[in-house]
Amino acid sequence: MNNTDKSSTKEKEAISIVLGNFAQALSNGEINAVVNFFDHDAIFIPDGMKKSIAANELRKTDTGYLKRVDFRIGFTIKDITIENQFAFVEAFAATTQNRISDLKPVEKRSIDFFVLKKLNENWKIYRYIFNNVQELELI
Numbered sequence: 001m002n003n004t005d006k007s008s009t010k011e012k013e014a015i016s017i018v019l020g021n022f023a024q025a026l027s028n029g030e031i032n033a034v035v036n037f038f039d040h041d042a043i044f045i046p047d048g049m050k051k052s053i054a055a056n057e058l059r060k061t062d063t064g065y066l067k068r069v070d071f072r073i074g075f076t077i078k079d080i081t082i083e084n085q086f087a088f089v090e091a092f093a094a095t096t097q098n099r100i101s102d103l104k105p106v107e108k109r110s111i112d113f114f115v116l117k118k119l120n121e122n123w124k125i126y127r128y129i130f131n132n133v134q135e136l137e138l139i
Contacts, residue, residue, distance in 0.1 A: 011087070012080045015087050016080075018037065018123045020075070022037045022125070025037065027071065027072045027073055029066035029071065035055060035058050035059055037124065037125050038055035038058070038125045039055065039125065039126045040056065041055070042125055042127065042128070043055070043128075044058065044129075045127075047130055047131050069097040069099075070096075070097060070105075072095060073094070074093065075091045075092070075112065076092045076094075085119075086115060086118075087114075087116040088113075088114070088115055089115075089116065090112075090113060091111075091113075092112070093110045093130065094107065095108045108134065110130045111130065111131050111133055112128070112130040113127075115127035115128075
């Protein structure tokens with residue numbers, strides 16, 4: 001393995017750790033921690049939203065929703081491509097949350113796409129979009 005391969009492997013491991021920690025912050029409902037994973041110019045485009053959300057607006061949207069619905073998420077990374085200071089990540093996500101209307105647990109699967117930007121040796125989420133592909137009611 002040459003130095004470029006070692007560097008790339010190290011960067012991919014760092015990105016995997018960032019996304020794992022991001023999932024943990026989401027699952028803990030820690031919106032202030034969640035926001036810190038995003039670059040100041042980041043854009044978040046959740047499934048079904050009519051507009052994108054700037055990272056600095058995420059704090060304003062927090063009403064304790066993640067904790068109220070007992071939101072949990074985990075990512076399985078499919079591919080990471082690194083080009084200069086940007087990384088492109090394809091992932092699958094599995095989530096569970098309690099439906100607000102009846103508090104029944106619902107499991108969802110999504111395809112997630114991240115663009116991360118390296119700033120001062122740290123990877124930050126620059127763009128994040130996901131598409132729900134399956135919803136299962138847990139009985």
